[in-house]
Amino acid sequence: MTFSLQRRGLAQIIALLVILAVDRIVSPQFFDLRLQDGRLFGSLIDVLNRGAPVALLSLGMVLVIATRGIDLSVGAVMAISGAIAASLADSHGVPLAIAVALGAGLLCGLWNGFLVAVLGIQPIVATLILMVAGRGIAQLITEGRIVTFTAPDFVWLGNGAVLGVPVPVVIVLGMLVITGAVVRGSALGLLIEATGGNARASELAGIGTRAMILAVYVWCGLCAALAGVIAAADIMGADANNAGLWLELDAILAVVIGGTSLFGGRFSLVLAMVGALIIQAMNTGILLSGYPPEFNLVVKAAVVLIVLLLQSPRLASAGAALWRARS
Amino acid sequence: MNASPDPGPALLEVRGLSKSFGALQALQEVDFTLRAGEIHALLGENGAGKSTLVKVVTGVFDRDTGIVRLDGTEVVARSARAALDAGIATVYQEVNLLPNLSVAQNLYLGRQPTRFGLVRDAEMRRRATALLAEFDLHIDVAAPLGSYSVAVQHITAIARAVDLSARVLILDEPTASLDRHEVEILFAVVRKLAARGIGVLFVTHFLDQVYEICDRITVLRNGRLMGERTTAELPRIELIRMMLGRELAETTSARAAERARPVRQVCARFEGYGKAGYLSPFDLVLHHGEVVGLAGLLGSGRTETARLVFGAERADSGRALVEGQPVRLQSPRDAVAHGFGYCPEERKIDGIIAELTVRENIVLALQAKRGLARPLSRSEQDEIAARFIKLLDIRPPEPERPIGLLSGGNQQKALLARWLATAPRLLVLDEPTRGIDVGAHAEIIRLIRALCDDGLALLVISSELDEIVTYSDRVIVLRDRAHVDQLQGDAIDVSNILAAIAAGSVVGAETVQP
Numbered sequence: 055m056t057f058s059l060q061r062r063g064l065a066q067i068i069a070l071l072v073i074l075a076v077d078r079i080v081s082p083q084f085f086d087l088r089l090q091d092g093r094l095f096g097s098l099i100d101v102l103n104r105g106a107p108v109a110l111l112s113l114g115m116v117l118v119i120a121t122r123g124i125d126l127s128v129g130a131v132m133a134i135s136g137a138i139a140a141s142l143a144d145s146h147g148v149p150l151a152i153a154v155a156l157g158a159g160l161l162c163g164l165w166n167g168f169l170v171a172v173l174g175i176q177p178i179v180a181t182l183i184l185m186v187a188g189r190g191i192a193q194l195i196t197e198g199r200i201v202t203f204t205a206p207d208f209v210w211l212g213n214g215a216v217l218g219v220p221v222p223v224v225i226v227l228g229m230l231v232i233t234g235a236v237v238r239g240s241a242l243g244l245l246i247e248a249t250g251g252n253a254r255a256s257e258l259a260g261i262g263t264r265a266m267i268l269a270v271y272v273w274c275g276l277c278a279a280l281a282g283v284i285a286a287a288d289i290m291g292a293d294a295n296n297a298g299l300w301l302e303l304d305a306i307l308a309v310v311i312g313g314t315s316l317f318g319g320r321f322s323l324v325l326a327m328v329g330a331l332i333i334q335a336m337n338t339g340i341l342l343s344g345y346p347p348e349f350n351l352v353v354k355a356a357v358v359l360i361v362l363l364l365q366s367p368r369l370a371s372a373g374a375a376l377w378r379a380r381s
Numbered sequence: 382m383n384a385s386p387d388p389g390p391a392l393l394e395v396r397g398l399s400k401s402f403g404a405l406q407a408l409q410e411v412d413f414t415l416r417a418g419e420i421h422a423l424l425g426e427n428g429a430g431k432s433t434l435v436k437v438v439t440g441v442f443d444r445d446t447g448i449v450r451l452d453g454t455e456v457v458a459r460s461a462r463a464a465l466d467a468g469i470a471t472v473y474q475e476v477n478l479l480p481n482l483s484v485a486q487n488l489y490l491g492r493q494p495t496r497f498g499l500v501r502d503a504e505m506r507r508r509a510t511a512l513l514a515e516f517d518l519h520i521d522v523a524a525p526l527g528s529y530s531v532a533v534q535h536i537t538a539i540a541r542a543v544d545l546s547a548r549v550l551i552l553d554e555p556t557a558s559l560d561r562h563e564v565e566i567l568f569a570v571v572r573k574l575a576a577r578g579i580g581v582l583f584v585t586h587f588l589d590q591v592y593e594i595c596d597r598i599t600v601l602r603n604g605r606l607m608g609e610r611t612t613a614e615l616p617r618i619e620l621i622r623m624m625l626g627r628e629l630a631e632t633t634s635a636r637a638a639e640r641a642r643p644v645r646q647v648c649a650r651f652e653g654y655g656k657a658g659y660l661s662p663f664d665l666v667l668h669h670g671e672v673v674g675l676a677g678l679l680g681s682g683r684t685e686t687a688r689l690v691f692g693a694e695r696a697d698s699g700r701a702l703v704e705g706q707p708v709r710l711q712s713p714r715d716a717v718a719h720g721f722g723y724c725p726e727e728r729k730i731d732g733i734i735a736e737l738t739v740r741e742n743i744v745l746a747l748q749a750k751r752g753l754a755r756p757l758s759r760s761e762q763d764e765i766a767a768r769f770i771k772l773l774d775i776r777p778p779e780p781e782r783p784i785g786l787l788s789g790g791n792q793q794k795a796l797l798a799r800w801l802a803t804a805p806r807l808l809v810l811d812e813p814t815r816g817i818d819v820g821a822h823a824e825i826i827r828l829i830r831a832l833c834d835d836g837l838a839l840l841v842i843s844s845e846l847d848e849i850v851t852y853s854d855r856v857i858v859l860r861d862r863a864h865v866d867q868l869q870g871d872a873i874d875v876s877n878i879l880a881a882i883a884a885g886s887v888v889g890a891e892t893v894q895p
Contacts, residue, residue, distance in 0.1 A: 241748045241756040248745055251734040258693060258731055259799065260717030260749040319736045 062313055065364040066328045069311075073335045073357065080343035093215035097338060099223075105334030106222035107132070107298070109327055110281040111305035112312070113226075113233055114163075114274030116326040119309050121267050122250045122318025123170060123177035125274045128305055130188025131162045132282030132298030137195040139283050140292035143203040151208070156279045162188065163275020167268035185302065192294035202291035212287030222284045226327075229277065234323055243321075246270065250318025304333055311361050332361065392417040392580040393438070393469070393549050398447030400433055402786075407433040409604045411447070415549060415580040420571060422591045422612070423584045424624055425601035431584050434601065435551055439471050440464040451548065470542030474554040478538055480527025485509035487526050488541050512540050516570045532563030536570055543574060550574060551582045556590060560678070568594050586822075588617060600624055624820065645670045648838035649721075649807055651690065653699035660685040661863035662698050667807060667838040672829060674853030675842045676878050682862040683842045684726055687809045690840065691723040692716040703806075717750050722800030726811040726842070728789065732796045735785030739775065740766035742784045742795055747802045769798035773828065790821030797828065807838040814848060826852060846875045858882055 077097070078084045087096040111128045118125045135155035142151035162184060169180035203209075214221045237243040248256045249263045257263050278298075286292045308329035314321040336357055340350045363369055393415040400408040408430045415421050425431050436442045438449055440458030449456045451467055458464035461471070478487045485502075486493075488509045493500045509522040518536055526534055535555055542550060552571070556564050571594065575581050583595055591598060591612065598615060600607040600623040607623045615623075645668040655662030660682050667673055675683045688694045690701075692710035701710050703719045710716050713723070725731035734742055744762045751757070757765070766780040773794040775787075784795055793813060800808055813829070814822045829852050833839055843849050849856055856873050858866040858881040866881040 239756070240753045241751070242753055244741060244745070244748060244756075245753070248734050248737060248741070251736045252730075255731050255734055256745070258691075258713050258723060258725060259746045260714050261745070262712075262714050262749075319734075 063322065063325050063328070065361065066312060066325050066332065069357070069361045069364065070328055070332050070335065073332060073339065077335060077339035077342065080339055084339075084342070089218055092218060093220065094218045097342060099220065101331065101334050101338045102223045102226075103220045104338065105330050106220075106226045107281040107285050108301055108304045108308055108333060109226045109330040110229060110277045110284070111301055112308040112326040112330045113229055113323065114270075114277030115302075115305040116309045116312065116314055116321050116323060117233075117237070117246060117270040118177070118274045119306070119314050119316060120246050120250045120318055120321035121270055122253065122316075123267065123271070124181065124306065124316070125166060125271065125278075126178065126181040126302050127162065127166060127184035127188055128274065128278035128281075129298035129300060129302040130185050130192065131159055131275055131278035132285060132301065133189050133192035133292075133294050134162065134195065135159050135279035135282035136286035136292040136297045137192040137201065137294050139208070140201040140203050140286050141195060143205045143208045148205050148207040151205075152283055155283050156276060159275045159277075159279020159282070160272055161275070162278070163272035164268070166275065167271030170271060171264045171267040189294065192292075192297070196292055196294045198294075200291050200293045204290070208287050209290055210287075212284060212290070222288070225280065225284065229280065230323060230327060233273070237323065242266070242269075247319055247321065250321075305330075307358060308333055311358065332357070390417055391415075392452060393582075394448075394450040394453075395434070395438065396448045396450070398434070398437060398449070399445045400437055400442060401445060407604050408437070411601065411604070411606045413599055413606070414609070415582055416597075417548075417580050418575050418578045419596040420575050420581045420583055420594055422595040422598045423582055423601070424586075424588075424591065424598060424620070425607075429601040429624075430604040431601055432553070433604075435471065435553055435582070435584060438464070439469055439551065465542075465545060465547075468546060468548035469551065470545060470547035470549070471551040471553065472535065472538045472542055472555060478526055478534065478541070480534075481525055483523050484513070484520065484526050484529070484533075484537055485522040487537055488512060488522070488544065490541075512544055513537070516540060516573065518566075518570075530563060532559050532566050535559070535567055539570060539574075543579065547579065549580045549582065551584070553584045554586070555583075556585060556587060564590065588620065591620075592617070648704065649690075650702045650705075651699060652702075654689060654696050654701060655698050656689060656694055656696050657698075659694060659862070660689060663864040665690070665857070665864070667840060669806070669836045669838050670833055671854045672833050672839045672841060672852050674849035674856040675840065675859060676846060676849050676856055677859035677882055681859040681882075682864070683859055684811055685862065686859070686864070687723065687725075687811050687840065687842060690716075690807075691721055691809055693723070714749070717746060717803065720803070720806035721809065722746065722803060722805040722807070723809045724793070724796045724800065724811060724813060726815065728792055728796065733784045733792050736783060738781050739770070739784050739787065739795055740780035743769055743780075743798045743802060746799045750803050765802050769795075769802060772801075773798055774824070790825075793821070793825065797825075801832075805837065807840065808832065809840045809842075811842045812844065813841065814843065814845065846878050849878070850875055 074084070081097060084097045087094055087098065115125060115128065135158055138158050139151045139155035142154060166181050166184060169175045169183070170177050211221050216224045237246070245256070245261050245266055248259070248261060249266060253263055282298060285297050309326045310316065311329035311332055312322055312325035312327070314326065333354070336354055337350060340347065340353055391414050395411065395413040398408055398411045399406070411430065411434060413434065423431050423434065433442065437444045440460050440463050451469065456464070456467050456469070458467060458469070479490070482490070485506045489505050494504045494508065495501060506522050513520065513522065513536070516536055518533065520529065520533065526537060539550065555567060559567060571581055571583070583591070585591060595612050597609065597611050598620065599609045600620070602624060647666055648669045649667045651663065651665040653662040653664065663686065665686075675686060677683050685694070689696050690710075692712050692715050695711055701708050708715070708719055710719070716723070729735070734745070740762055743766050744757055747765070748757055763780065769775070770778045770780060775791050775794045775798070784792060787795065810829070814825050826848065829839060829841065833852075841849070841852065850873055853873060856868040856878060857864055858868065858878060860882060868877055868881065
């Protein structure tokens with residue numbers, strides 16, 4: 055029962071279905087799929103493909119938030135890893151480039167985790183440091199230019215397909231399975247939820263809360279680095295100014311839409327993924343509808359509000375009372 | 382059931398009140414009458430429905446059926462604020478005022494006297510001083526509330542509540558964190574209020590205090606009304622029978638016979654263990670199958686001893702040995718690895734993880750001890766949870782219920798289960814019966830004895846000396862953050878402990894540490 059969708063996931067699933075239905079109205083071809091050169095194409099595939107970076111970020115973010123933390127630096131970490139991978143890909147080979155990029159992500163996570171778990175700095179402040187500094191580091195790596203590359207193996211990561219499914223989607227699914235297996239297959243999930251629910255009590259129950267908090271930030275850094283690699287592969291270059299810009303907010307939003315409280319405790323990996331899909335389905339729908347993209351932000355805000363209202367226990371009880379009063 | 386010659390008119394009337402939470406019937410057709418000018422005790426075991434009754438009356442919970450009348454008019458309080466406006470004020474065990482503001486500001490928060498929109502500080506202080514003087518409390522009202530004792534804070538809360546034109550005052554476990562003298566001060570205030578015609582509802586689990594101050598008693602059990610009596614006509618044994626429905630056999634009888642035990646093996650030994658500025662170095666030997674009680678006033682170093690032993694604070698002097706082997710206790714994790722367990726005093730803050738289920742809370746320490754890589758399977762977790770829920774009679778017996786929804790006594794049992802599941806060699810219990818009613822109280826004491834008979838070493842802290850005398854094989858007395866005395870065998874009785882706390886030396890003074 056690794057990925058059981060509990061009743062609490064209902065609001066998210068309904069929201070996703072409603073948004074997909076609206077997408078279908080604004081764009082009648084939304085659900086059309088076609089196979090071309092061994093790869094599936096279509097708006098639905100676009101949603102999955104474009105949503106991959108935020109989905110990866112949410113996968114790390116959900117664990118961090120479950121420990122009652124937050125990681126604001128993931129967008130900057132994307133920029134760093136993208137810059138490293140793009141700079142090294144043509145000169146040192148793709149495997150090494152990606153390994154170094156992912157290693158940088160691990161280091162970034164270690165830094166955040168050190169500040170939070172060992173020095174006890176508040177997560178929002180601790181990760182703000184790297185959020186600001188990280189983009190500067192990325193610009194130093196690219197020397198302020200947009201670094202492009204041509205290594206076909208790298209380009210494949212962004213544009214290739216496995217059995218018709220785009221590679222970024224495959225990577226997200228792979229990471230979801232790995233994270234799920236690690237978190238729910240071991241005792242980590244329970245211990246993370248305990249730490250997020252009550253860190254003092256967890257410490258007194260003999261849980262090594264520091265090591266665990268360190269570990270979730272490291273994992274979050276790794277996920278962010280992977281997202282950065284995919285984003286670079288997608289545009290065949292690294293743009294230190296814009297890669298992953300504001301995506302940390304989308305990732306936090308995806309986690310919150312997925313029902314994980316910013317106060318820590320209970321979390322759901324799968325629902326965080328659904329949250330990421332909800333965000334991307336909206337983005338894609340607005341693009342397809344032909345409205346100017348500026349609307350995107352406003353519509354996004356409205357939809358987020360609705361999803362959060364659907365989850366609100368206070369609203370639910372008020373609604374139930376209203377229902378009783380009518381009948 | 383009402384046998385009392387009626388002293389005053391009915392002020393607050395509750396008729397046929399029912400309330401359920403899901404399948405759990407918390408209150409069932411409960412009647413309750415509070416008269417003007419009386420002090421009325423509401424008693425019952427954990428889960429009897431006392432809190433639910435208070436919360437329905439004060440508008441925290443909706444009621445399913447029933448009527449609440451104040452002075453004959455029906456009250457439909459939908460919030461605590463509405464209840465307060467109707468004249469029903471509540472003061473809880475944890476004072477919910479603002480310790481960083483002054484006493485005067487706390488008294489007049491939200492209704493400060495103003496002139497041209499500006500707060501008239503001098504006027505507010507004058508009024509506050511006058512208000513508190515009515516309660517014989519003469520203090521500097523400009524000082525922060527937090528700088529005063531809990532008793533003063535309680536009286537401030539009561540003064541604030543009553544000044545908001547309260548007719549009914551509900552005191553929910555007001556004396557749990559007060560010492561004897563502070564209780565006297567509080568009671569004087571309560572008597573004065575009753576004399577003014579206010580109806581006081583007193584929720585507590587200290588039976589001595591009930592007999593000292595209350596006119597009448599209402600007893601609830603399992604959500605039902607067991608009866609309403611005048612205090613004078615209700616002998617204590619009868620009261621306990623009403624609350625428990627069974628005789629509370631020999632809970633407080635000494636067990637002198639059992640004290641003549643053979644000497645047992647040493648479980649853990651602490652030599653010159655201490656931390657500068659926290660607790661003076663102490664020597665402590667704990668044997669298998671032995672209960673060592675720690676007695677002393679609040680702040681004497683009892684909890685500090687427990688935290689050092691469990692590694693929650695790091696000692697900077699001395700050494701610790703477990704089964705004869707030197708060990709390092711740098712963290713609770715280390716202590717757990719050596720087979721220690723610790724039920725802390727502040728259950729809600731340091732103990733339970735409210736959001737997680739009873740099952741998850743019970744398996745937590747065992748899982749932490751096994752490590753990440755060896756997860757307990759769901760069926761193992763279910764088995765462990767079911768076993769301990771049955772063994773300790775945790776109610777309701779639902780492993781998947783969030784533990785935060787259980788009553789205090791059942792949360793405490795679940796925490797005991799958390800440690801028993803790790804098969805510990807030493808268990809440290811800090812105030813294991815605090816805030817728990819007579820029934821669960823007796824059960825926990827029975828458990829402590831049973832555990833000790835199974836060879837566990839127990840270090841128990843309690844403010845209730847009767848309790849310590851009941852189960853301890855040895856009692857260590859603390860004063861001013863140092864272990865000052867040790868009592869053994871027949872020397873263990875309440876008066877000797879009190880003398881040791883007062884003087885620091887009675888018998889066995891050879892164990893005194895610098």
